[in-house]
Amino acid sequence: MRKVILSIFALAMTLCAKADEGMWMLQLMKEQHVIDQMKKCGLRIEADDVYSTTKPSLKDCVGIFGGGCTGEVVSADGLVLTNHHCGFDAIQGVSTDEHNYLKNGYWAKSRSEELATKNLAFTFIVDITDVTEEVENEMKDKKSASGIMTASQLKAFAQKKLAASKYAGKAGYRAECLPFFAGNSYYLFIKKVYKDVRLVGTPPQCVGKFGGETDNWMWPRHTCDFSMFRIYADKNGEPADFSADNVPLKCPKHLAISLKELNEGDYAMVMGFPGSTERYLTASEIKVRMESENTPRIIIRTERQRVLKEAMQADPSIALKYASKYAHSANYWKNAIGMNKAIVDNKVIEGKLEQEKAFAAFAEKAGNSEYETVVSLIDALMKDYGPFYRELMLFVEFRRAVEFKVDDVSLFSAYADKKGTDDGKALEKKIRSLYERIHDKDYDHKVDANVLKALLPLYAKEAKQLPTFYKDIVEKNFKGNYNAFVDEMYSKSILASEENLNKFLAKPSSKLANNDLMLKFSASMRSFLQDKYADYSGYSDKANLLHKIYVRGLCKMNEKNPVYSDANFTLRMTYGNVKGYSPKDALTYRYYTTLEGVMQKEDPNNDEFEVPQRLKDLFQKKDYGRYANKDGKLVTCFLTTNDITGGNSGSPVINADGQLIGLAFDGNWESLSGDIHFDNELQRCICVDIRYVLFMIDKFGGCPQIVQEMTIAE
Numbered sequence: 001m002r003k004v005i006l007s008i009f010a011l012a013m014t015l016c017a018k019a020d021e022g023m024w025m026l027q028l029m030k031e032q033h034v035i036d037q038m039k040k041c042g043l044r045i046e047a048d049d050v051y052s053t054t055k056p057s058l059k060d061c062v063g064i065f066g067g068g069c070t071g072e073v074v075s076a077d078g079l080v081l082t083n084h085h086c087g088f089d090a091i092q093g094v095s096t097d098e099h100n101y102l103k104n105g106y107w108a109k110s111r112s113e114e115l116a117t118k119n120l121a122f123t124f125i126v127d128i129t130d131v132t133e134e135v136e137n138e139m140k141d142k143k144s145a146s147g148i149m150t151a152s153q154l155k156a157f158a159q160k161k162l163a164a165s166k167y168a169g170k171a172g173y174r175a176e177c178l179p180f181f182a183g184n185s186y187y188l189f190i191k192k193v194y195k196d197v198r199l200v201g202t203p204p205q206c207v208g209k210f211g212g213e214t215d216n217w218m219w220p221r222h223t224c225d226f227s228m229f230r231i232y233a234d235k236n237g238e239p240a241d242f243s244a245d246n247v248p249l250k251c252p253k254h255l256a257i258s259l260k261e262l263n264e265g266d267y268a269m270v271m272g273f274p275g276s277t278e279r280y281l282t283a284s285e286i287k288v289r290m291e292s293e294n295t296p297r298i299i300i301r302t303e304r305q306r307v308l309k310e311a312m313q314a315d316p317s318i319a320l321k322y323a324s325k326y327a328h329s330a331n332y333w334k335n336a337i338g339m340n341k342a343i344v345d346n347k348v349i350e351g352k353l354e355q356e357k358a359f360a361a362f363a364e365k366a367g368n369s370e371y372e373t374v375v376s377l378i379d380a381l382m383k384d385y386g387p388f389y390r391e392l393m394l395f396v397e398f399r400r401a402v403e404f405k406v407d408d409v410s411l412f413s414a415y416a417d418k419k420g421t422d423d424g425k426a427l428e429k430k431i432r433s434l435y436e437r438i439h440d441k442d443y444d445h446k447v448d449a450n451v452l453k454a455l456l457p458l459y460a461k462e463a464k465q466l467p468t469f470y471k472d473i474v475e476k477n478f479k480g481n482y483n484a485f486v487d488e489m490y491s492k493s494i495l496a497s498e499e500n501l502n503k504f505l506a507k508p509s510s511k512l513a514n515n516d517l518m519l520k521f522s523a524s525m526r527s528f529l530q531d532k533y534a535d536y537s538g539y540s541d542k543a544n545l546l547h548k549i550y551v552r553g554l555c556k557m558n559e560k561n562p563v564y565s566d567a568n569f570t571l572r573m574t575y576g577n578v579k580g581y582s583p584k585d586a587l588t589y590r591y592y593t594t595l596e597g598v599m600q601k602e603d604p605n606n607d608e609f610e611v612p613q614r615l616k617d618l619f620q621k622k623d624y625g626r627y628a629n630k631d632g633k634l635v636t637c638f639l640t641t642n643d644i645t646g647g648n649s650g651s652p653v654i655n656a657d658g659q660l661i662g663l664a665f666d667g668n669w670e671s672l673s674g675d676i677h678f679d680n681e682l683q684r685c686i687c688v689d690i691r692y693v694l695f696m697i698d699k700f701g702g703c704p705q706i707v708q709e710m711t712i713a714e
């Protein structure tokens with residue numbers, strides 16, 4: 001009997017294992033029969049509970065956190081959970097050398113202690129509509145070179161739709177229209193943006209980012225990657241800028257939390273905003289991704305990070321200033337390294353070549369000449385595009401790494417002409433704000449100069465074509481001595497110091513402006529970028545046109561199976577199971593980690609593996625309250641087969657009953673080729689267990705009242 005049950009279970013598992021791939025659009029869940037698969041996989045709630053246009057559903061609990069993450073509502077009073085690395089900028093923003101919440105953590109003991117943040121928003125998706133037909137009609141008049149609507153045309157279209165909708169003129173509403181399936185269809189999204197979002201609690205960085213860059217993109221993992229915020233609104237619950245009069249947002253729906261122990265095979269789904277995938281690339285395009293995007297990124301960032309790390313290790317104040325910049329850089333630096341390795345290890349190119357063979361056979365059988373030629377046309381385009389794109393990426397990475405530069409160099413000579421007039425006053429204000437923007441609280445002039453010193457020779461060695469300042473300034477005036485050039489630019493330029501700035505503003509001259517090293521450097525960098533971008537649009541128009549055909553063909557070829565569109569930072573859902581994996585021969589990874597592992601990893605000589613005393617005490621006493629497994633262990637992180645990518649960070653991981661069991665926060669090293677190809681055997685979603693999160697809030701942070709605010713299903 002037991003055997004029979006086991007084999008039925010095994011069958012269900014294999015049926016489901018095939019279905020783990022896919023970032024599904026909620027609005028197509030029924031039409032594409034995805035809901036049937038979800039139920040087969042173990043889901044116990046109805047389609048309408050997940051997504052509905054007529055009643056509150058799970059969809060209403062999920063939103064965009066900040067500019068690039070996901071967050072979820074976990075109380076009726078607008079309490080929001082997201083990852084620590086998603087709250088990172090906001091936490092750093094409210095931190096100072098004296099009150100370093102990034103380092104020490106923060107726990108608001110009452111609502112009055114919740115901290116206002118800058119530039120942080122929480123965005124709900126109010127409405128989703130298929131507008132393919134309308135967009136195609138519009139396109140008939142505006143022939144676009146790419147065969148799909150350009151970004152600016154889409155923006156104008158979305159504006160028009162918003163203006164004609166019932167949301168027109170209401171504060172906080174935005175509209176966005178985006179292409180799906182490589183431009184074969186279009187959807188319109190109405191969003192509601194709340195801008196008063198306050199910090200409620202965060203563990204110290206050593207807990208919220210435990211394992212640091214060493215453990216990033218890796219399993220086994222022990223990071224308590226969460227932070228907690230609250231959405232505030234005006235008295236009517238509508239979006240409003242920060243005000244002391246604002247009140248916590250009353251939410252019609254919030255996620256209940258499950259404290260139940262997780263078992264392998266349990267149903268799990270993730271709802272959130274995956275940023276970008278390229279699952280429909282050809283083999284030739286994957287080579288370009290490796291050699292022309294990932295490799296230049298690795299080359300430039302390795303050097304920049306070396307300089308930053310040295311400065312950060314030498315000075316705690318610089319460590320705070322550069323914490324977020326370093327983490328941002330290192331995240332996709334390591335991802336690029338892992339992706340290039342995984343593409344080879346997992347034979348991704350070989351797999352694509354197989355697919356191309358099958359596609360050729362399908363095209364021939366269908367007698368469709370567009371399909372028959374499209375792959376070779378893409379291959380031919382990639383021959384030219386590959387070397388070009390490598391140059392572009394090298395430059396983009398180089399330019400982004402240096403902060404001492406401005407976009408608008410003409411302001412300075414204009415000011416020299418207009419000083420004393422009203423226009424002059426306005427220009428002075430703009431120039432001062434340029435200065436403030438560069439020399440903000442997270443900037444160190446010397447560190448930036450050192451980055452440029454390191455990158456100038458590296459970039460010159462790697463790139464075939466250089467911006468003009470290399471020849472016209474560095475060679476001509478500094479005999480090619482990079483350091484001498486940088487030293488002069490970082491000390492003599494108008495924006496190098498407040499003193500220089502004030503001197504210039506008091507006594508401006510266009511001669512000074514025209515000879516300013518930093519302005520010349522900026523102008524040269526900018527015009528180089530503009531030239532490159534002009535060529536880039538030429539290539540991308542051609543590539544888009546071909547992709548529209550290729551993806552349409554692939555969808556036709558796979559007609560019997562539901563197909564999902566590449567990620568584009570719109571609301572998606574992925575379903576699967578809690579499951580471990582085997583990274584290599586003889587090695588199996590269990591599906592969860594425990595606090596034991598945190599203690600095993602502890603290393604007092606390495607700040608990435610620091611364990612705070614309070615956590616050690618709680619561990620000693622096994623003071624886990626109701627958050628432990630039956631065996632008395634506290635689960636820290638777990639794995640699911642869900643299909644996620646960057647942007648999903650902070651997404652709720654939801655069980656068969658629609659309850660929160662964790663927060664998705666990472667992917668695993670062995671499948672970093674996942675954005676290009678989903679590997680059913682290897683790809684896993686790394687989640688922090690909700691019980692570890694609640695333990696942190698309740699026991700470690702001493703805020704049981706916050707847990708009381710949530711709905712707990714034991």
Ligand code: ARG
Nearest residue numbers: 085212213216327649665666
């Ligand atoms: N790799 C994860 C992501 O992209 C986490 C990044 C933050 N953690 C870090 N150690 N840098 O979502």
